Amino acid sequence: MRRTSQGPRSWVLGFAVVLALTASPAAAQSRREMQMMADIRMLQEQQQQLQQQLTAAIDQLAATLKTINARVDDQAAASRKSFADQKLAVDQFGSDLRIVRERIDENTVRITSLSQEVEALRLAIPQFPTAPAAPADPSATAAPGTAPDAAGAAAAPVTLAPGMTPQRLYNTALADFTAGQWALCIEGFNTYLRSFSRTDLADDAQWYVGECYQQDGKFQEAIDAYNRVISGYPKGDRVPDAYYKRGMALGAMGQTDRARESFETLMKNYPDHDMSRMAKQQLDRLKSGKPRG
Secondary structure, three states: OHHHHHHHHHHHHHHHHHHHHHHHHHHHHHHHHHHHHHHHHHHHHHHHHHHHHHHHHHHHHHHHHHHHHHHHHHHHHHHHHHHHHHHHHHHHHHHHHHHHHHHHHHHHHHHHHHHHHHHHHHHHOOOOOOOOOOOOOHHHOOOOOOOOOOOOOOOOOOOOOOOOOHHHHHHHHHHHHHOOOHHHHHHHHHHHHHHOOOOOOHHHHHHHHHHHHHHOOOHHHHHHHHHHHHHHOOOOOOHHHHHHHHHHHHHHOOOHHHHHHHHHHHHHHOOOOHHHHHHHHHHHHHHHOOOOO
């Protein structure tokens, strides 16, 4: 009877042990899965937080860059405006300076013209000769028909046509030169030299006198005129031309030594002048025996 009662209890106890052993691994696995799920959710939350922080940082950086770009644009615009204002000021200054120079040139021309007009008016005023003093000895009176002393005679003044200004007189003589009217040209420029020998165009007038003689084949007269340019107007701009043309006239007369001397003087005194290069060519031709051009 005792064995029969212990049999079922043992079976139930064994079944319970087997059931406990069977359920224990499943419970442990479930707890691991729950822990893993919790870790995953925590990682997801951390990822979301990091993403939010990154997005906020990017937005803040974008805003900062936008502000910096705006400042750079403002500074660039201010610099462009400043440069534009400076350029405008420089251009305006250059324009004003050009206007001032033009006005100075106009005033210079007017002053020169007025000076020539005053000189022309001065020469147009008739010069009345003074009465000669009565001789102390009546017997010293010159006999009728006796010519007066040349040293005491007054030079006859140059009479210009009414309205004839220095510039018009010069232009008229220059037109005669262009037309090949050598005699009229020489007469016109000599009249200019007798009337306006102190003007800036006096050396040009004297040089054209030499050109007229040279073109007319009167080389000795041309040489004399060129010499007057060199000696009478040593600071004039026609002096190098006069040296060159004098050398050409001397060469035409066969005086090669004097021609060579004139060319060499030109090259020595005016080495950078265009006429010096032409004189060098003439010297080379003289040395080679070729005829002058």
